[in-house]
Amino acid sequence: MRLSRPVPPGLRPLLAPALVALTLTAACGRGPAETPPEKDDRIVARVLDRAVWASDVRREAVAQGLVGEGEPLDASSELFRRVLDEVVDQKLLAAEARRRGLDKSPAAQRRLEAVHERILGDMLVEDVVSDAVSDQAVERLYQEQQRRAQTTEEVRVRLILSHTKEQADAVVGVLGQGAAFEAVAAQRSTDDATRYSGGDLGYSTLDVLPAPYAAALRGQAPGAVVGPVQTENGWAVLRIEDRRVETPPTLDQARPLIVRYLTYEGVRQLLERLRGKASVELLLPSSPKPQAAPAPGARPAANPASAGNAS
Structure with missing residues (x-):
């Protein structure tokens, strides 16, 4: 098909x-x-x-x-x-x-x-690209990506976010006394998106987490509590719930993305060939160079005409 x-x-x-x-x-x-x-x-x-x-x-x-x-x-x-x-x-x-x-x-x-x-342009694109976007081409690219893909690991993390380091240190102290992470998250976390689910961030790979989170979690075992970690939004205390090998997408799940890639690649190559053979002359004036923004607090340059009138 x-x-x-x-x-x-x-x-x-x-x-x-x-x-x-x-x-x-x-x-x-x-x-x-x-x-x-x-x-x-x-x-x-x-x-x-x-x-x-x-x-x-x-x-x-x-x-x-x-x-x-x-x-x-x-x-x-x-x-x-x-x-x-x-x-x-x-x-x-x-x-x-x-x-x-x-x-x-x-x-x-x-x-x-x-x-x-x-x-006519659209019909040409359909005619040229249709040969590239076949079931065989989609499966071939999928298998190639599967061979190249490295097995990655996902981690499930919980989060308690605080405004200050002192508040985050207090959270670590409460957890150290045996308090449930989920309960402390619901009571003290400032992250409204996760506090009502016990701070659960779900499963994700380290590369999609904020850089400070990834650095703190790397190499930690399930059950470990790390932090406080300073982030753009405050101070985070994290707990690793689980680690698992990432499940690669199936062919059906990856198909839309592969089809989109093959389509764009086909159009790009077609236009590259056409532009390489055609004579195209743009008759627009060159774009003016953007002026640098003045430094904060700098006074605007005086208008020579107004300066002369002021004297």
């Missing part, structure tokens, strides 16, 4: 007007045979003797974000009928605009050309 051809998120804002315009103008280019634009497509309406295809309605639904790219849209559903009404309205508006000659103005021609270029 092949993956649906993903559209890079950076291009999606451009697709909505493009797909609407395609819905408006596609009928003009069809011959009398009314060849289906897609396999197993069917006519769902006629507007001014022009066919409206089910794929036209699905494209409009995708452009509006009502269904995902590649998702089916049941022609018997209420959503399909609602979007079909909108497509019919758009075709009627476009036909009336052409009758009034609005499509002949230079401004209209430029805008239609821009829409045309957006559609």
